Structure formats: C-alpha cells, structure tokens
Amino acid sequence: MTERREPTYVYSEKQVAEKSDIARHFIDTRTRLNQNVDRADNFLVKRFYNLDHNTYLEGALPAKYKELMGLVASACLRCDDCISYHIIQSYRLGVTRAEQEEAINVALVVGGSIVIPHLRRAYALLTELYA
Amino acid sequence: MTERREPTYVYSEKQVAEKSDIARHFIDTRTRLNQNVDRADNFLVKRFYNLDHNTYLEGALPAKYKELMGLVASACLRCDDCISYHIIQSYRLGVTRAEQEEAINVALVVGGSIVIPHLRRAYALLTELYA
Amino acid sequence: MTERREPTYVYSEKQVAEKSDIARHFIDTRTRLNQNVDRADNFLVKRFYNLDHNTYLEGALPAKYKELMGLVASACLRCDDCISYHIIQSYRLGVTRAEQEEAINVALVVGGSIVIPHLRRAYALLTELYA
C-alpha cells in the first residue's frame, strides 16, 4: 500500500492572497462560508472533507499532479470555485504556469467550448499569480 | 391514481424574506426576472411551469419530501438558484434543519466534492433561516 | 446530533433477485465487479464506500426517503446502475410503486426529457418488482 503524507508547499495561502486579488477574494469568501459549515458540525460533511483532504496527499502520484487532476476535473465539471482552489493549490506546490495551461488544455478538449468562460476566468487568476 | 393537492405552508414567502437576507435577495431577483417571462407569455414555458408546479404537490409522497428531493436534484446538478428555491420551500413546509442537512448529504455523496461550493452557500441560507 | 442506525429491510436482496430478472442481472454483475474492487483494497475507495453507506442510514430523515433521494439524484445524473440500485433499495424498505413513480417524476421535471430513456428502463424494473 502506498504511504500518504502531507505535501510541502512552496507558498502559504497568505502569500497567495497577497499576490493576487482574485485569489484573496476567493480565499476570504471560502473562509467566511466555511465558518457556517464548521459550526453546523455535520458528521458526514466532516467525513467528506476529511476524505477530500486525503485524496490530494503525496502518494503513488506526486501531490502537484493530483492538484492538476483536480483542476482538470473542476474545469470539465465547470465549477469556478473549484478551479480557483486547484489553481492556487497547484501554484502553492510549485507548478509552473505552462503546466497549469496544459492541464487546462486537457479540460478544454475533453469538455469543449463550454469550458471557455471558465478558462477565461482561470487565465485571469493565472496572470495575477504568475505576474 | 393518487390525488394531488396544494400543500399547507407553515410560513409565507414574505415571512421567509423577512427572516433571511439571502432568501429575500433570491426571491426579489426571481420575481423581477419572472416578469419578463410572464410578459412573453410563451405557451410551452407556461405549460412547463404548470407541470413543474404539479410535480411538488401533496400526493403519494408528502410535499415536504418532494421539495427535499428537488433540493437533492438541484445540488447534484449544481444550480444555486434551484438550491435556494427548494431550501426555502422545504423550510416553508416545516422541514427541520437536520432534515435539510441530511438531504444535502445525499447530494454531496452522490455528486461529490464539486457540490461543496454550493453546500457552503446552502449552509449560509440555512443558518439565516433557522437562526 | 442525529443518531444513525441501520434500516430494517422488508425484503432481502435474494428475494428481490428472485422476483425480478432485471434486478438479479444487476445484482449479479455488481457483485462480480465489486470483487475486483474489494481485492484491490484501495484505502480511499473503502473510505468512500463507508461514507456512502452511512449516508443512507435511518437518521433525521427515514431511510426510505433517502433511498428515494438517491433515486432522484441518480435519475437526474442519468446513471442506470445507480437508478436500479436505489429502486431496489427503496423496494426493500417497503416503498410503494406510486411513491417510486413520484420520485422519478421529480427527476423527470428537474432533469428533462434526457431522463426519459432511463425512466423507461426504470419502469421495466418497477413492473417486475411490483408485479
């Protein structure tokens, strides 16, 4: 069985928020909304969050590629919040802009032109992060 | 054949709007936008609205459970407006917060983490309604 | 916090398989394919299966309504295997055919005519189960 362990981040969430307005707005909104979820203390939601966290740890695949897979999945399923999240996580793990763009290309070709509005917003975030 | 009849609401839409800013904003926007739709007077749209209305009446299943099913469907298909609508309808029919959370849990496990951003916004509405 | 507990089934899976050819074929195929999954012994898959199991237990909502919610979600997301599974589970929990049809109606109106091919196959299973 593959061992799972926490990845090592190149940047903190705070550093990301300082670098990009889009990222900061996303992180702040998510933090505020998660407070309601945390206070509700729903057993199965907590279990799901925990499972979600475990999925992206270092394992048989490096964490950075799994974050990019999360990005591809999010772009195919067209969820802006999820796209922002995985772009930020990938950035924090040292993924280059060229790598992020290639992952988005996979989502674009699999998911089609319906992905384009999300791609546009993703590029706005990439532009700020990699400025 | 099962008889269908209008459900009895515990709260009016007006009471909901007074209790929650999120609900009021949703109801006001929907009302404003529906005016365009009503004025267009499109035959098939009216037929669809009518069919939609009939689907959630008291019948073989109590209306409250069908509103919760509408909530599950909306969360799985990830439509914030539809989620807000069915949370409000369920609340108006006397559904408890614990029951709403369990319905959302079904959507979360069936639909996956892509549901989480919608779950966060749903919890913000639940928090206001059940304060 | 709501207590969760196993529901009481009116029928066993074996009884369902004896009553309906469609159900038996579904159950046999799933059992055979799950053997590969079980043998792989993937930690996160097992965690997900466990979370999935916990979602449908008796809780704030009766298990039978949560199985019907699973049916609505499955029909909206258009997965025949998931539809068959939740129809069978609902049947095993004593849900009537009229209740199953109303749940499917919610999925039909939310999900649209794209649900119809799945509805047709669902009715074939309902017809065998409730013969």
Place this chain on the structure above:
Amino acid sequence: MTERREPTYVYSEKQVAEKSDIARHFIDTRTRLNQNVDRADNFLVKRFYNLDHNTYLEGALPAKYKELMGLVASACLRCDDCISYHIIQSYRLGVTRAEQEEAINVALVVGGSIVIPHLRRAYALLTELYA
C-alpha cells in the same frame, strides 16, 4: 403567437426501420419499454410526453431544425437513445446527411471529446440511413 402544427414526414418509422438495423433495434426497444410506461398511466409522465411532443412541432422554427436542435442537445448531454431518436426524426423530415453532420459538429465543439464515442455511434446510424 406562433401557430404549431404537425410536421410532414418524408419517411415513416417503418421505412426507417427497414432501411437501418440500428434504427430498427432502437425503435423496437423503445416501443417495448414504452408499453410499461403507457400501462402505468402516470399523469405527470403523460403531461411531460405531451409537452415534449409539442416542442418539436412546426412553429416559428421549421420542425427539421428543432429536431436537429434536439440532436445537438442530446449529443451534448451524451444520451445515445436521444441521439438515435433525433437523427431518425431529422431523417424522416428530409434533413440531409451533411446537415446532420454539421449539427453534430456543433455538439462536438460545445461538448468536447467526451462526445466522440457518441459521435462514432451516431455516424454508424447515419451510414445506414443515408446508404
């Protein structure tokens, strides 16, 4: 308000079934499964079927273009049965193969490579119908 009326078909369903094995298999299966649905005599399902029928009548848009729109929607949402249905309906209304292929191209570019397996099966049907 636009008047709606039944379109004039160039070919009957029977002629289509004689021309294409794929079409005949689809039509036979649908007919067989619809018998269960008809016998169930569910009020809302009948209403939905009626609404569905009315949507594709001659109106402001010629019926043939609405069948092609149904094809595009079905291919984007990736439902083989719905794709077969709308290809057959379009064929029966005199749509050319080149027109069908262009409609499928819209679905391919909007929906992405995930549409390709359905496109392959659609082309098998087109090949038989337009032989």
Place this chain on the structure above:
Amino acid sequence: MTERREPTYVYSEKQVAEKSDIARHFIDTRTRLNQNVDRADNFLVKRFYNLDHNTYLEGALPAKYKELMGLVASACLRCDDCISYHIIQSYRLGVTRAEQEEAINVALVVGGSIVIPHLRRAYALLTELYA
C-alpha cells in the same frame, strides 16, 4: 464537401452593446478577459478558438440555425455566458425573438427545470435586444 464562409451580420457587436446593457456588460467582460488569453498565446487554445469559429460559419446549415443550436447546447449545459453569446450572435444574424424562444424551449424540455434560472436571465437579455 460543403463550402464554409463567414455569415453576413445584420447588426455589429457595437450596435448590440448600444441596444442592451446586459449585452454590453457581457461583451466588455469577455473582451477584457480574452486579453489575458490572447497574451498567453497558448497554441492549443488558439487552435480550439479557431475550430470553434469554423463550426458556426455558413455551410450545409445556415449560420443562424447553428447559432441557435449553440444556444440550445449552452442552455442544456447551463452556461450563462455561452447563452448570452449565442443569443447575441443569433440576434446579429437576424433571428427573431419567436425563433429564439422556440430554441430555448427545446433546451427547456430536454434539460428540464434546472434550465429555468438560465431561461429567466436569457429572457431579460431577449427583452432588451428586441425592445
């Protein structure tokens, strides 16, 4: 092989933006965001944009019907930006409001009530464009 050629527009994008606030806001945002995408100069994104452009040219099917097919696909897949884009393109090609409504009806019946929030916003745009 069918020849493809650029369609003739009845209205320019500028005229549309002058007629409708919703259209202008959409066009401005898209233009601003596309600048990031253009500057990134990603080879495959450019190829995809080019393919996308070619899909909607005059061909075996008139461009106006393909824009309406794009509208149906966008509404079924529930992307507000894509819906706005294809409504504007259809308007620019001389499509009537009644034709746009019929296309949206196809999306509504195929895609279900989950399309309704997008239909409401589409009608707001239609109301401004056809005022």
Place this chain on the structure above:
Amino acid sequence: MTERREPTYVYSEKQVAEKSDIARHFIDTRTRLNQNVDRADNFLVKRFYNLDHNTYLEGALPAKYKELMGLVASACLRCDDCISYHIIQSYRLGVTRAEQEEAINVALVVGGSIVIPHLRRAYALLTELYA
C-alpha cells in the same frame, strides 16, 4: 513555448489487446466505428481529432500525467469508452496500477458515488491489464 512531441510507448495497442479481453473488445469496436467516421471525411471532425491528439503529447507536462488527467476527466464526466481509452493509454506509457487507482480516486471524490459503477468497470480493466 513548450515543444510538443510524440510520447514513447512501452506497449503497443496490439500487446494491450493480447493481454486483456476488455481492452481488445474496446479497441476492436472503436476501430470498426472509426471507419465510418474516417470515410465521412468531415473536415471539422478531423480537425477536432487532430487537436485532441496534440493535447496529450509530451510537453510541459509528461504525456503519462496528461493521459491520467484525461482519465480523471472521463471518469468525472462518466464515459466508459473514454475511461477505457485513457486507462489503456496510461498503461501503454508505463503508468503503474497504483498511479491509475490514485487518479481514479481524484475522480471519485470530485465526482461522487455516481462515478462508482464506472470505477467498478475500470477496475475490471485494470485487473486484466496488470495481471
């Protein structure tokens, strides 16, 4: 700009077909159906196939991770044919079974339990390929 080049395969498609019945059946069916598509010689379909091919070449990201991203996208969008294709491509590029399982886990957690029937069939293919 990143250079793109063909990846080096560890196994040929023929070797894969000899190792796994499921793979052979998939490859044979796809080959047979693609003949219709090839004969139709549709310009935009060929362009799309070409774009699709270019997306998965060696580039900023190694081809093997892009095939796994294609697998994640396919599993999230729930297309068995696409899942089989990317599992086979990943296998041909030397991806281990543990890596394939981790990619599928990302799809499972993002896409939810609706992915499970596809996961079961994916594991059947993995079991044959990595026997």
